[in-house]
Structure formats: C-alpha cells, structure tokens
Amino acid sequence: MSEQSNIIDPEHANHHIVSPLVYFAVYITLLACTGLTVWAAYQEFGIFNPVIALAIACFKGTIVILFFMHVLYSTKLVKLTVFAGFTTFLVLIVMTMLDYFTRAWGRW
C-alpha cells in the first residue's frame, strides 16, 4: 500500500552497505589530495593559488560527504538537505560580500 509507505519504508530507502574497499579508495584519494594541495601552495599560480586550494578542498569535502557520509546512497531528502545547507551558506557569503565588494567601487 503506497499510502503506508511513508511510515514503513520512507522513499524505499535501501540499506546499502558501503564496502571497506570503497572507503579505502576514498582514504587514499584524500591523502593524495592533501599532498597535492601542499605542493600546489609552493608553486606560483598567481591569482589561481587560492582557487586551486579551495577547489581541492571542495573536492575532498565532496568525496567525504558522498562516501564516508553515505550521501550518494541516501534518500533524495538527505541530498536535498545537504544542498539546502550549502546554498544557505553561499547566500550568507555572497550577499554579505556584495556589500563589501561594492563599498569602494573600483578601488578594491
């Protein structure tokens, strides 16, 4: 009975058990990315240095969220929740920066 599904088995959530091999692969990737970001910090990429550092950090964060925190295997609701959290965080950053960037317009 689909009407009861929201209490018996919300969104037919599967009980997917992630294998330790996947965790190991993620672990090695995270360590490698850490080394990469330290290496990149000593290189001269000009304005892209902070961009690269943040991009690597975002990638690391993403694989922790997807695999260690099981979001890849989770319900749509959990994925939506994570998305909402980061969106609100971005709203805080971007819209507050809107004020600071435009204060000394042209003199930043």
Added chain:
Amino acid sequence: MDSQTLTTSTAVAVEHHSHPSYQKHHFETEGQQREAASLGMWVFLLTEIMFFGGMFFAYLLYRNWYNAAFVEASRQLSIPLGTANTAILITSGFAMALAVWSAEVRKKNLLVLFLILTNIFGLAFLCVKYVEYKEKWEHRHIPGIRYSIEEFVHPLLKSNGTTELEGAKALPVDTAKQTEMFFFLYFAMTGMHALHMIIGIGLLCMYTVLAARGKYTNGYVAPIENFGLYWHFVDIVWIFLFPLLYLINRHG
C-alpha cells in the same frame, strides 16, 4: 460510509508486528526511526555549517582586506604539523567509516577496534594542536593577550643572517598590527573546531563502552551511523581550515 472513530480500538490500521527492543514507542517501524534519526543529525549538521559559516565569512573578508599581513602571519604556522594533522584526521575519518561498516555487518570486536582507533587519532590531532598553541603562546601571538608584533616588524634571523622562517618579510608597523586579526581567526576557527573534536571524543568514549557491550551490533546501527556523520563533518571543517589558514601564499 461508516468512518472510523479514532478513540475506540476497532479495525487496526497497520499490522502490528513485533518490533526490536530499541525501537521507541512513538515510531511505527524501525525503518522510520532510523530515517528520522538520520535526518535529525543532518539537520543538526546544517546548523553547524551556518555556525562555522559566520567565521568563514569573517576570514574571507579580513584576508582580502589585510592580505600582506595574513601572508606573513600564516608563515608562522608549521606546514609539517598542519599536514600531519590533516592526515591524522583523515585517517580517523577512515577508521570511523570502517566502524560504521563493522556495526552494519554486526562484527562487535571490529567495531570496538575501529572506534578506539578513531579516538586515538582524534586525540593525536588534539596533541599536535596543543603543541602548536603552546608555540603561539611562547611567541606571544595570542590575540588580546600580550599580543606582540615584534616578530613581524623584525623577523627572527638565523645565525647566518637569513630569516628563520623561509621567505619572511619585514612588515611596516601598521600592517604588522593586522596580523592580530589573522591569529584571532586562527584561534577562533581552530578552537571552535577543537571544541567539537573534544565533544566528539567524549561521545566516542561512551560509544566504545556501549559497543563493547554489544549494543550496536544487533541491528541498532543508527547511533554509530549518526555519530559518524558528526565526526565526518568535523573532518570536513578541518579540510577547509587547513589550506585557508596554513597555505596562504607560500610561494614567491
């Protein structure tokens, strides 16, 4: 149509099957309880994102305003220690993920082992942090408490005349004063992070003891799973803190 009266116990709407001992009475099924607990932890992590978010914004602002001071101040942080701490925390996260797996496949001894490993690496992280904080205290780089800009105006020199910290440049006095802002952000963000680690370690001790009694290897995985979410979140915060605080412009 004779509608059901809701205060008399006639036709039963949902088949009542026996439920596990750990299922709370206000949930209809164990699956509902697990999903609710997981969603609850995720919503709590949302609040944590926004809580750290305020400090990340402050960091973004002041790093842009006082870039030169932030570069020199960041040079004071030890990259070997920071990298080691990152590796330690990532390993602790790996151990936690394996702990969750152990609970899911109902292997009690593995679960206890991985919880203990997670704890050990967490404690190691805090020890390294203590070493770093102590060094900051000795150099008088704790904002608001005897803060000194001396080492920025006159960088420490080795006996052969080169700067002790590679690439260090002397700053004019008014720029040097802005380094206090970097250290305030450093201590506020890593301090708040360390506080979350301490709370996590305390909870881990409790979970280890209960896991040893077999509480989480009979199907009741949710507390371990949800604690794992918290622990990984704290890990992610550090994943961002490390490059932002330690790796500002180490080139040139």
Added chain:
Amino acid sequence: MSATIVSLPDQSTARLPKVNYLNNEHGLLSWLLTGDHKRIAVLYLISTTFFFFVGGAAAALIRMELLTPQSDLMAPDTYNKVFSAHGLVMVFLFLVPVVPAVFGNFLIPIMIGAKDLAFPKINLLSWYLYMIAGTLMLATLIFGGVDTGWTFTTPLSTHYVNTNVVSAGMAVFVAGFSSIFTGLNFIVTIHRMRAPGMTWFRMPLFVWAHYAASIQMVLGTPVVAIAIILVILERTIGIGVFDPTKGGDPLLFQHLFWFYSHPAVYIMILPPMGVISEVMSTFSRKRVFGYTAVAFSSVAIAVFGFFVWAHHMFIMGISSYSALVFSLLTMLVAVPSAIKIFNWSFTMYKGSITFETPLLYAFGFIGLFTVGGLTGVFLGTMGADIHLTETYFIVAHFHFVMVGGGLMGYLAAIHFWWPKMTGRMYPETFSKLAAVTVFIGFNLTFLPQFILGYMGMPRRYAAYPPEFQVLNVLSTAGATVLGLGYLLPMIYLVWSLKYGKIAGNNPWQATGLEWQIQSPPLTENFLVTPIVDHDAYDYEWLAHQTPREVTTVG
C-alpha cells in the same frame, strides 16, 4: 465553493474524559521529566506567559517615562536598560518561541496523525534550554541590565558600555539553541512521521507554516549564535574582530546579526499566520481559498526572508549598491504575505460566518498586519527609510506586525485550542470584551507612533521635544487599555479551568485530526493510527461523519 453546514451531536452532553494526558501521571517529576509533547507545550505556556509579563512590565515603564518630555521618571541610562530589557525578553523569550513551542508542540503530531514528535527528549531539552536562557536573562536584568538595545550594535556593545552584555548575550545564545532544537524536531517530524494517507498537500496549513518557520530557525539561528560569541570574545579578550582600531569592521557584526534577525521576524509571524488559516476556515465553515498558494507562500517567505537582511542597515554604512539590491529584494518578500491576506479574505466569501473570539482576533490580525506590512514596504524603500529609520515609525511598524499580527495570532490560538488543551470552554462574553479591548488599546497605543515617527521623534530616547507630548500621552493611554486587555484572559482562562463549560471533542465543528479526538487528548493521541483519505478543511467529509455519541475514554 460555498460553506457546508455541519451539525455534530450536541456538545452539551459532553463529559470530561477520565483518562487524558493531564491526569494519567501525577507528581512534579512526571512533568519535569516528561517526553509528552502536550505536557511540554503546557510547560512552555506557563513559562512564556511569565516572561510576557516581565517584558510587559518593562513596556509599562517605557510608556510611563514617555508621558513627559523630560527624562524625569528615570535617568536616560536606566531608560536604555528598560527598553533593552523589553526588546530582549519580548523577542527572544516570547515572540520567537511562543506559537511554535506552545501550539506547534501540542498540535503538530496530532495534526499529522503521529503519537509524538520525532525526538521527545530533545523537545524536553528545548524547554530546559529555554528556562536556562530565561534565568540568565533575569539574572542580567537583576544585576543591572544591559543598555545596548536588543540589537547589541557594535562597537557600542563591545567597547563603549559597561553593562551586562556578556550575560545577556549568553541568554540569547542559549535561547537560540532552544529554538534550533524545536525547529529540528518539527522538520524531522513533518517529513517522517505523517500518518498513512497524510500527504504534504493534505496537511493543515498550520503545519506548513511551522515547517517554513522551522527551516528559518535551523538555518538562521546559528549565525546570530556565532555573532554573539564574537561579541563576547571582543568584550572579554579584545580580539579586534569588530574594533576599527585593530582593523575590524563593526558592520560585520550587523551583517551576521541581521542575517538571523530578519528571518527571525518571519519565525515570529509564520506560525501565527498558520493559526489564522485554521481559524479563518473554521469560522467560515469553508476550506481555505487557494490552499496551494498559501502553502507555497509560507515556504516562499521562508526562502526570500534570507535575502533581505541588510534593509536593517541602510544607514549604517553599507555600500549604496548593495542597499539598492536589498531594497529591491525587500519588495519581493512582501508579495507572499499579501497572497495570504487575499486568500484569507476570499476564504470568508460565501462562508457561513460566526463571530467567536478566535475569529475576532483573526480579523484584528488581518487588519493590523496589513497596516504593519504595508508600512514595512515604505521602510524597505531606501529613500524613505533614510528619514524614517531609527524613529518611532519603525517602532510602530514592527509593533503592528509583531503585536497586531503575531500576538493577535497567539491569542486567537489560545482561544481556539483552549477547549482541546484543557477540555473546557472559556467564557465567550468576557473573551469578546477582552478582544475588543485589546484591539482598541493597540490602535490607541501604536497609531500615534506612526505620526510621531513621521514627525521626527527618534526611538530609544527618554526625552523628546515638547511638541510630541500629546501623541505620547495618547500612546500611553492606549498602552494602559492594552495592558488591561491582556490581563483579562489571564483571569478568565484560569477561571475556566474549574468553571468553564465542558468542551467535548469538537466544539467548533472544525476539520483537522485534533478535533476528532477527545479533549483533553490521550497521552498517545490516538488509540489507532488514523488513515487519512480526505483533504484538509473538508467540511463535506465532516458533515458526513455518522452522528455518534461524543466519545471519551473511560
């Protein structure tokens, strides 16, 4: 669609149920350690009422001081402490928690067919955090108060005052966590604990409103928490984050503070709006017009509410370009609220209207909130705001929305669900008298303040130019009437606990699952999990309920 006339069995044969959530356990500990959402709601009812009167006492002092142009009743510094107390207590200890913690707690599980909220222990923790926050706030007031205003504006709060900013900040911090846990509980409950057949679009609009407010509680409150921590660190250690001499920006605090405090005003108004939806439908015997629009407008308010906070900072030194953007966005956020007002009005069209007290308060809400909301649009216009901000125009605006809107919604809720919570009816004549008194008193208090603000009287000042005195005296007279209007329910509601008529299941002939169970409800709400096969506000369904004996347990 016109009204459906429903006739349920005569409530005069109703008996109080022998077993209900109030009497199934006895003793103080059964209340202090309860997990029952209904008992926690009652605990909140008592404590929020207490803090309402604390805040009200501060308001009385403010209005007494403002009877005369000089600051003769109290020194200006003391006056600053009094209005700060009024703001802090009323915002953080009353308006933010009251409708969610009292009525959301009590009703949401019942309305969706659940036995309790998802996390009963966290619910109890919320109440204890609220009590700790209240105690900290009272301690702050007793030990000399705080005089920064409820907004803790930097650098005043960090560098220029010597009052109890730290303990007031801690009280707000703890209250914030109480709010976060309540919101968290509601979100998980609404997503995961709905009964079979209770789809999202069959839920009462009261639940939608609380869902939207909970999203704001969860996402916004942590930002003010970190802002307060930074203020405390700045005051105690002197870190420099908001200190211009150390390179900090005082405006950073305001950005972080208002990032929460603007959504906070929607946290304060969305739950009462949910109440109005229920009341309007019940007393027009008609489904809410445009259910989907009202539901989505609640969510729209919650989302857009996060994009407009800097309209509180137009004159504080933000860039004019960003002020322009925020001003435009503020215009947008008014639209969903207007949609609701239209829909409630159209709900009454061709309805079968009876004028019980909850509907009187709902009328008050619609009129006063409209005035307050429209003046908000004036203030969102950057050009007008330059002149009107920090004057009594602002004070009038937010009292119209918060008190004329929010508090009226709360009073409507108290009268509407009193029979359900206690099993007793309140005396209708006295309650109508109180409602009219409140309405008259409110208008007399706050309408003059619009004029005062427009004429230039600044807010937060103990002394003012003599030409403003007449309007101030009028306002104080109104405040006296208003205070009387608030005291009357205290008296007759308590009286009704012993002497009120027995209510029975459904004295209002309302739809909604809460009206299909006994008054007061059982601890587990339902003996059998309901299966829902009808929409919300389905009076046809209610009319076709077979007439049955008014059922109780025991």
